[in-house]
Amino acid sequence: MSREPLLIRAVLFDIGDTLWHSRAAPPPEEFRRLAAGRAAAALREFGLHHADPSLVARTAWVAMEEAMRAARATDFAEPDYGLVSQLALVQIGLHLSRDQAASLLESTYISGIEGGKAPFADALGTLTELRRRGFQLATVTNRAFGGDRFRADLRDAGLDIGWDAEAVSVEVGYLKPHPAIFRFALDRLGISPAQALMVGNSLAEDVAGAQQLGMAAAWRRSAPDAEGVSPDFVFDQLAELLDLPILAEKR
Numbered sequence: 001m002s003r004e005p006l007l008i009r010a011v012l013f014d015i016g017d018t019l020w021h022s023r024a025a026p027p028p029e030e031f032r033r034l035a036a037g038r039a040a041a042a043l044r045e046f047g048l049h050h051a052d053p054s055l056v057a058r059t060a061w062v063a064m065e066e067a068m069r070a071a072r073a074t075d076f077a078e079p080d081y082g083l084v085s086q087l088a089l090v091q092i093g094l095h096l097s098r099d100q101a102a103s104l105l106e107s108t109y110i111s112g113i114e115g116g117k118a119p120f121a122d123a124l125g126t127l128t129e130l131r132r133r134g135f136q137l138a139t140v141t142n143r144a145f146g147g148d149r150f151r152a153d154l155r156d157a158g159l160d161i162g163w164d165a166e167a168v169s170v171e172v173g174y175l176k177p178h179p180a181i182f183r184f185a186l187d188r189l190g191i192s193p194a195q196a197l198m199v200g201n202s203l204a205e206d207v208a209g210a211q212q213l214g215m216a217a218a219w220r221r222s223a224p225d226a227e228g229v230s231p232d233f234v235f236d237q238l239a240e241l242l243d244l245p246i247l248a249e250k251r
């Protein structure tokens with residue numbers, strides 16, 4: 001005898017490599033050139049100067065990545081990236097406030113269409129059809145930068161569908177697979193874990209994170225990043241979600 005059929009009310013989506021991907025990303029040297037120019041501009045705005053803006057951009061960025069890696073290896077609490085880059089920049093002789101360092105760091109982030117991000121061809125159609133069927137839709141995403149810029153990137157990629165909830169790690173304070181970021185979305189949707197399906201391409205972050213809370217998880221087949229994790233569903237194209245019995249018209 002199978003268990004009770006799942007009564008799914010909402011679908012939660014990872015974004016990177018699930019809804020959009022880097023299709024036409026500039027080469028690394030172009031990223032570095034742009035980032036150096038942005039760092040120099042940010043310093044000018046603060047009335048500061050550094051002889052090597054490439055080093056400035058790289059220093060802030062490397063410090064951010066190290067802090068992110070450390071968080072992922074320990075408690076999944078989002079670091080204070082402004083503080084992290086502020087401290088790193090002191091090492092190369094730049095004394096910025098925390099907010100200035102945060103602003104400089106974010107300015108070096110080449111994102112959205114400029115960063116080559118493009119939605120998967122069937123993303124918008126799949127989201128639109130799920131909404132037509134009556135499902136609430138939410139994002140649950142690990143990102144070091146949130147706010148207006150991230151929303152603008154989503155809009156530019158055609159993925160601004162008026163999300164019912166948006167859980168962005170840097171805004172929530174925790175990275176997937178920490179339960180807090182999933183709970184944040186569920187609370188805003190007003191549903192229990194059993195009423196949600198998480199969709200993502202990471203076994204470690206999306207699938208394991210959702211399942212540990214009691215949510216079902218659909219995995220977009222990718223290079224596996226964890227062992228011993230069994231998704232409830234596996235798909236290759238987003239539109240295949242529309243064929244899942246649990247995502248038929250909402251009851």
Ligand SMILES: [Mg+2]
Nearest residue numbers: 014016017201
């Ligand atoms: Mg992803």
